[in-house]
Amino acid sequence: MxxxxxxxxxxxxxxxxxxxxxxxxxxxxxxPLTLVGTGILLMFIVLAIFAPLLTPYDPExxxxxxxxxxxxSAHWFGTDEVGRDILTRILYGARLSLGIGITVVVIxxxxxxxxxxxxxxxxxxxxxxxxxxxxxxxxxxxxVLAMALTAALGPSLINAMLAIVxxxxxxxxxxxxxxxxxxxxxxxxxxxxxxxxxxxxxxxRHIVPNVISPIIVQVTIDxxxxxxxxxxxxxxxxxxxxxxxxxxxxxxxxxxxxxDQWWYPTFPGIAIFLATLSxxxxxxxxxxxxxxxxxx
Amino acid sequence: MWPIIRNRLIMLVFVVFGVxxxxxxxxxxxxxxxxxMIVGPRGxxxxxxxxxxxxxxxxxxxxxxxxxxxxxxxxxxxxxxxTQQPVLDDLITYFPATLELVIxxxxxxxxxGVMIGVITAVKxxxxxxxxxxxxxxxxxxxxxxxxxxxxxxxxxxxxxxxPGSGRIDLFxxxxxxxxxxxxxxxxxxxxxxxxxxxxxxxIMPSIILGYVQLSTIVRQVRSxxxxxxxxxxxxxxxxxxxxxxxxxxxxxLRNALIPVITVVGVSFGMLLGGAVVTEMxxxxxxxxxxxxxxxxxxxxxxxxxxxxxxSVGYVIINLIVDLLYIVLDPRVRE
Amino acid sequence: xxxxxxxxxxSFESIYGKSHVLDHVSINIKKGEIIGVVGESxxxxxxxxxxxxxxxxxxxxxxxxxxxxxxxxxxxxxxKEIQAIRGKKIGMVFQEPMTxxxxxxxxxxxxxxxxxxxxxxxKKEAHELAIETLKDxxxxxxxxxxxKYPFQLSGxxxxxxxxxxxxxxxxxxxxxxxxxxxxxxTVQNEILKLMKSLSEKKGTSILFITHDLAVVGNFCDRVxxxxxxxxxxxxxxxxxxxxxxxxYTRALIESLPEGKNPDEPLKVIDGEPFVxxxxxxxxxxxxxxxxxxxxxxxxxxxxWRGTDHWAACWEVEENAGNPLARKEI
Numbered sequence: 002m003x004x005x006x007x008x009x010x011x012x013x014x015x016x017x018x019x020x021x022x023x024x025x026x027x028x029x030x031x032x033p034l035t036l037v038g039t040g041i042l043l044m045f046i047v048l049a050i051f052a053p054l055l056t057p058y059d060p061e062x063x064x065x066x067x068x069x070x071x072x073x074s075a076h077w078f079g080t081d082e083v084g085r086d087i088l089t090r091i092l093y094g095a096r097l098s099l100g101i102g103i104t105v106v107v108i109x110x111x112x113x114x115x116x117x118x119x120x121x122x123x124x125x126x127x128x129x130x131x132x133x134x135x136x137x138x139x140x141x142x143x144x145v146l147a148m149a150l151t152a153a154l155g156p157s158l159i160n161a162m163l164a165i166v167x168x169x170x171x172x173x174x175x176x177x178x179x180x181x182x183x184x185x186x187x188x189x190x191x192x193x194x195x196x197x198x199x200x201x202x203x204x205x206r207h208i209v210p211n212v213i214s215p216i217i218v219q220v221t222i223d224x225x226x227x228x229x230x231x232x233x234x235x236x237x238x239x240x241x242x243x244x245x246x247x248x249x250x251x252x253x254x255x256x257x258x259x260x261d262q263w264w265y266p267t268f269p270g271i272a273i274f275l276a277t278l279s280x281x282x283x284x285x286x287x288x289x290x291x292x293x294x295x296x297x
Numbered sequence: 298m299w300p301i302i303r304n305r306l307i308m309l310v311f312v313v314f315g316v317x318x319x320x321x322x323x324x325x326x327x328x329x330x331x332x333x334m335i336v337g338p339r340g341x342x343x344x345x346x347x348x349x350x351x352x353x354x355x356x357x358x359x360x361x362x363x364x365x366x367x368x369x370x371x372x373x374x375x376x377x378x379x380t381q382q383p384v385l386d387d388l389i390t391y392f393p394a395t396l397e398l399v400i401x402x403x404x405x406x407x408x409x410g411v412m413i414g415v416i417t418a419v420k421x422x423x424x425x426x427x428x429x430x431x432x433x434x435x436x437x438x439x440x441x442x443x444x445x446x447x448x449x450x451x452x453x454x455x456x457x458x459x460p461g462s463g464r465i466d467l468f469x470x471x472x473x474x475x476x477x478x479x480x481x482x483x484x485x486x487x488x489x490x491x492x493x494x495x496x497x498x499x500i501m502p503s504i505i506l507g508y509v510q511l512s513t514i515v516r517q518v519r520s521x522x523x524x525x526x527x528x529x530x531x532x533x534x535x536x537x538x539x540x541x542x543x544x545x546x547x548x549x550l551r552n553a554l555i556p557v558i559t560v561v562g563v564s565f566g567m568l569l570g571g572a573v574v575t576e577m578x579x580x581x582x583x584x585x586x587x588x589x590x591x592x593x594x595x596x597x598x599x600x601x602x603x604x605x606x607x608s609v610g611y612v613i614i615n616l617i618v619d620l621l622y623i624v625l626d627p628r629v630r631e
Numbered sequence: 632x633x634x635x636x637x638x639x640x641x642s643f644e645s646i647y648g649k650s651h652v653l654d655h656v657s658i659n660i661k662k663g664e665i666i667g668v669v670g671e672s673x674x675x676x677x678x679x680x681x682x683x684x685x686x687x688x689x690x691x692x693x694x695x696x697x698x699x700x701x702x703x704x705x706x707x708x709x710x711k712e713i714q715a716i717r718g719k720k721i722g723m724v725f726q727e728p729m730t731x732x733x734x735x736x737x738x739x740x741x742x743x744x745x746x747x748x749x750x751x752x753x754k755k756e757a758h759e760l761a762i763e764t765l766k767d768x769x770x771x772x773x774x775x776x777x778x779k780y781p782f783q784l785s786g787x788x789x790x791x792x793x794x795x796x797x798x799x800x801x802x803x804x805x806x807x808x809x810x811x812x813x814x815x816x817t818v819q820n821e822i823l824k825l826m827k828s829l830s831e832k833k834g835t836s837i838l839f840i841t842h843d844l845a846v847v848g849n850f851c852d853r854v855x856x857x858x859x860x861x862x863x864x865x866x867x868x869x870x871x872x873x874x875x876x877x878x879y880t881r882a883l884i885e886s887l888p889e890g891k892n893p894d895e896p897l898k899v900i901d902g903e904p905f906v907x908x909x910x911x912x913x914x915x916x917x918x919x920x921x922x923x924x925x926x927x928x929x930x931x932x933x934x935w936r937g938t939d940h941w942a943a944c945w946e947v948e949e950n951a952g953n954p955l956a957r958k959e960i
Contacts, residue, residue, distance in 0.1 A: 032422075133311065134315070136308075136312065137311075137312055137608075138319075140316055140608035140611045142604075143570070145570055145573060145603070149323065149592055149604075150323070153323065225438060229440050232440050233440055233441070249440070270447075273443065277437070277438040278435065281437055281512075282434060285430070285516070528730060529727055530730060530733045533723075533793065533796065535717065536686060536723035537722070537723075537796050538716075538800075539748055541710075543744075547744070551735055555735075627734075627735055627782075
């Protein structure tokens with residue numbers, strides 16, 4: 002017994018073990034920032050799902066007679082240079098940004114974890130080779146790589162997504178591999194091997210499912226970054242193309258009108274900020290949960 | 298110590314080959330034809346072919362790659378399609394501007410990152426903890442193009458406190474190029490006007506750029522600091538009567554900073570690569586702006602030169618991180 | 632009286648609810664005395680020690696009681712006042728010498744920092760005093776050792792350094808929380824001898840906390856036996872060891888390996904300690920006691936066996952009940 006644990010009450014005896022979920026939930030609730038993040042995120046998800054029900058306007062319909070209307074009861078966030086309702090465009094933009102963000106990161110996470118799990122499980126030479134490849138990928142500045150890829154492939158939303166997927170993969174490979182190296186030494190994997198089960202089966206049924214929880218945390222953290230990357234590429238004209246209601250692209254065009262129509266770039270800006278913030282707060286909280294060090 | 302340096306140097310060679318190979322593949326496999334870009338859509342076929350010949354685009358791929366690699370080791374990174382200058386010269390011209398911006402952004406991020414990290418750890422789970430963490434997370438949640446433009450509108454447009462673009466005022470006498478860093482060069486020749494002026498130009502972009510890295514540093518410092526503050530030697534020292542802040546600064550911080558170095562090293566690398574948007578917003582004549590303009594032109598020699606330089610920078614930073622470990626932790630020295 | 636702990640109760644707040652870890656604990660230490668507190672891990676010994684120098688974990692709260700140091704209540708002092716007492720008046724040695732020293736600071740520097748905190752001396756003088764202090768704890772080559780980092784020293788050496796740190800002032804009271812548990816037996820004895828000689832030389836009282844009743848025998852003047860946050864028996868060491876009264880103390884002594892036939896199996900106390908948030912209302916030992924009767928579900932009285940030997944148990948007969956003697960304890 003060391004003195005450190007002795008100052009803790011002797012509570013972890015058999016009669017009162019709480020369920021793991023309950024403890025996690027207790028610690029989750031302790032951080033108000035995580036709750037704020039979760040709240041904002043849920044709000045965005047609801048808004049994105051019900052966007053068509055929440056607004057009478059069409060996000061891409063031009064209505065020149067109502068251009069540059071300041072915020073009013075008819076247009077809460079005003080209208081843009083061709084008379085589209087900015088609130089409507091932001092709501093539909095939430096669908097785009099969240100949808101793309103989640104798609105991109107989940108795909109990168111899946112591909113990355115499978116490669117990582119294979120590299121970790123098969124070990125030695127092949128694993129080393131993969132890791133050196135990933136080191137090289139990681140040596141590229143992500144934004145520059147994404148920009149170069151989209152520029153070369155031709156500016157479009159799909160190409161921007163593809164570029165972000167490629168940029169994000171190495172992180173997951175690394176993470177999944179280090180987890181897989183641990184899992185493969187465990188008894189149930191050894192047991193499966195002695196039963197003569199195929200490598201593919203072991204990777205699919207044992208390795209991948211067991212490396213998934215740190216991957217989920219990483220996914221949450223990366224969602225914020227992915228949304229920022231999409232917006233940045235949109236802002237630079239390399240991502241979503243007009244008239245798509247993408248937040249970054251809206252700011253890009255709206256910025257010219259800032260001095261006279263302040264609402265145009267301001268509201269999409271707030272939307273990007275809040276969406277990214279919610280993922281970052283949530284990711285930060287989840288990381289704390291899995292890293293007992295930081296919540297003592 | 299020497300094995301560490303040796304391993305890093307091997308890594309360096311590896312990365313140079315790898316990065317150049319990938320950029321090279323990218324420039325050749327993906328659609329997009331630089332010769333076509335130069336000639337323009339209406340250029341005639343003969344000129345087009347001549348330019349392809351000049352750029353070596355008609356040679357087989359491996360010949361092109363071998364030529365390129367030969368160049369790298371003789372200091373020839375090819376010629377930029379856009380500027381028609383040797384890429385190496387271009388990089389030498391633009392690199393110091395980026396380096397200077399990154400150094401100041403880095404200082405900002407480290408100073409506030411360590412400070413907020415320590416405070417949030419010491420005041421764990423109080424309102425100061427939450428405020429500090431919220432402030433730092435805001436940094437990664439604001440797109441640089443947004444925060445940069447907001448800063449320009451407020452502090453340049455409305456208040457006129459800081460200049461909104463460039464490294465130095467146009468009418469200002471430029472300091473001679475010694476290091477290429479204006480603030481250093483101007484001090485070296487004793488030109489305080491130029492020093493003040495360039496420092497003034499640096500403030501907004503370096504805050505914007507550094508703010509992005511703040512949360513990474515805060516998170517690491519906080520976590521590491523919490524870890525150290527729970528160590529027994531801190532309790533022993535407290536029981537010996539040392540005061541709380543003496544302990545935090547002299548005992549805890551040093552030990553807490555050791556694992557932070559890695560993250561700090563990575564974040565310096567991120568700043569080098571992440572300066573792109575900041576440079577565009579603030580019209581900063583650095584590598585980032587250079588590479589964005591090159592991307593628009595599909596100017597692959599320039600893009601390759603840039604990525605190569607950044608990747609080499611990454612490896613060198615990692616080497617410095619390793620050496621810092623040796624300095625700070627007596628246990629590693631043995 | 633140097634230190635009087637009076638009716639101290641401490642509880643912890645956690646996800647599991649509130650747990651009472653100290654239940655009206657009273658301990659007295661006279662000047663120059665060496666006092667033992669014996670109990671299993673989790674009995675609240677360390678909590679008592681940490682409460683004295685006010686280094687309890689954040690989730691701990693002191694529910695009642697007083698800790699009087701030279702007739703001043705330590706519990707009502709603010710952080711600044713208590714800092715002036717820590718190290719200077721009351722020193723503390725912890726169990727784990729491997730982690731008790733700052734890993735990246737030289738030994739001499741760590742000592743000098745503490746010395747400068749307690750005495751008005753220059754850096755140079757502090758360094759010289761640091762070397763003196765190292766010599767006091769019988770470290771050979773004190774100059775050389777002062778230039779070393781903790782990881783370059785053995786466990787026994789480190790514990791000497793930790794003692795040197797705690798004795799740097801020197802304090803009037805040294806609290807030693809299992810200082811020898813992590814060390815091997817030969818080193819244990821050296822450390823105990825060292826502490827005893829320091830106590831005699833500097834007139835320092837020692838509050839010695841241990842789970843090992845055997846160590847207490849030739850080291851402590853008086854001993855308190857603690858079970859689950861409560862003192863169950865107290866008296867002169869010889870009395871408690873040779874004429875134990877409380878069933879728990881007896882069980883502890885019976886489980887010692889000393890003087891037994893090696894073939895004979897060691898006795899183990901039946902049952903398990905209760906969990907702290909389900910404290911019984913009566914005697915704390917009730918669940919494991921071989922002698923328990925119905926009245927044991929009521930709080931047991933203090934029964935005196937001699938002028939300063941008592942046990943809290945219904946089954947102990949009061950003998951030579953000297954009411955005057957009680958007050959002096």
